[in-house]
Amino acid sequence: MSQELKSIGIAGGGAMGEALTRGILAAGLVSPSDLMVSEVRAERRAELERRFGIRTASDNVPLVGFADTLILAVKPQVIGTVLAEIRSHVKPSQTVISIAAGVGLAFIEQGLGEGVPVVRVMPNTPALVGAGASAYSLGRFAGPRDEYRVRAIFEAVGRVVQVEEPLLDAVTGLSGSGPAYVYLVLEALADGGVCMGLPRDVSLVLAAQTVYGAAKMLLDTGEHPGRLKDMVTTPGGTTAAGLLVLEKAAVRAALQEAVARATEKAREIKQRGEL
Ligand SMILES: NC(=O)c1ccc[n+]([C@@H]2O[C@H](COP(=O)([O-])OP(=O)(O)OC[C@H]3O[C@@H](n4cnc5c(N)ncnc54)[C@H](OP(=O)(O)O)[C@@H]3O)[C@@H](O)[C@H]2O)c1
Structure with a gap:
């Protein structure tokens, strides 16, 4: 377990949230007690707890108090609500990773406030079987520590490359x-x-x-x-x-x-x- 990545919070326990949970635990990046997933549906929370032995939460505020790295894995339409929910809790020592398709770095950075490091990732469905192809773009407050975190997490579910944000549309068209x-x-x-x-x-x-x-x-x-x-x-x-x-x-x-x-x-x- 790395000094740089001690605890992970995933907002959204859907298909991608589950794939990331599985990959992260299989790679031993963090232990189940250092991984928390927020999910609105109670049955789904119970299922994730049972299957992976992780912690869950019904809203996103507990995630922010818990994790050094937050992954936003909710649908793009919900991102605005999640940002508003966590804005006053998130700190520049944390890394916020968004996988929401088509939601720009600037939108997320604005939603979280000055200084919070944001990384945008475009994964693909084979991440569900550990063979994903993901590309990431660093936001203006993100540095080497944030890059380490995002690479470690997405290497756990496949291969990872870095591109500048305008090229993420081409990543969508290809992988x-x-x-x-x-x-x-x-x-x-x-x-x-x-x-x-x-x-x-x-x-x-x-x-x-x-x-x-x-x-x-x-x-x-x-x-x-x-x-x-x-x-x-x-x-x-x-x-x-x-x-x-x-x-x-x-x-x-x-x-x-x-x-x-x-x-x-x-x-x-x-x-x-x-x-
Ligand atoms: N699947 C892919 O291959 C893929 C590829 C690239 C990017 N992405 C991106 O990944 C994100 C997630 O996709 P997905 O396929 O995993 O979607 P999904 O299966 O619908 O997962 C989203 C989950 O988040 C839950 N949720 C909704 N509002 C929430 C909130 N406020 N707090 C916490 N959880 C909440 C949803 O619960 P309910 O079902 O009850 O609403 C659902 O379980 C999307 O933004 C998508 O653009 C996905």
Whole structure:
């Protein structure tokens, strides 16, 4: 357990709140007695206490008195209410991390007052199984200690990178929406296997493990994907024949455009104030 990160409070015990709780405890970042989750629904609080042996609270003020690091994991529409609730309690020695999609650093900093360090994080759903891709942006009062805290927490549920805040929309378009793109590809690969006579369940496992394995190869070796592709492409062989079909169908351009369009959409929604 680190000197920098002794206790964590999570506002919101929903899908993300639970995923973070599981990851934090599995990584041994803090013990269950040093983790508190606030949650409005009593049955949900009881469930989280039973499942993880953590403390819970029905509002957010106890979290602030308890934790050096606070994670705001409530829906974006609720963030304003939570900020108003904790504003007079939170101190500059604490780190406030928000995962609320589309809620800017400036809004949170204003809501908490001068000097409180804020970090904004965009995680994605595979964090629920410990394989998330998260990007964070530091607010103007955040320093190395806050960065240490945010990295430790989100490394417990996957991989973490830092970007400047304006790039978080591109993160939304790539890793935020990305799992859905990959599910579409997976389904299509499995359909291809079924077309060629493989049973559906066998085909799906082969497709999913292939995508997982290819991603793991890239992350473990640090090799360029083009080089990894060339390594499995025998001249005149089966892979070369398959790749030609994908190139003719402009799959690269389609994926690039998907990320660009999703990024633009994230910007549009933010401008309309719907995120
Ligand atoms: N899920 C993802 O993959 C993902 C990815 C990126 C970002 N995010 C962000 O993560 C945040 C949480 O998402 P989620 O999917 O975990 O949502 P969720 O499952 O709806 O979780 C939010 C939880 O907070 C509770 N809550 C509501 N008001 C509260 C309050 N005032 N104090 C404490 N708890 C309160 C909700 O209870 P009720 O259900 O009773 O309202 C719910 O259990 C969102 O801001 C979202 O934008 C999520």
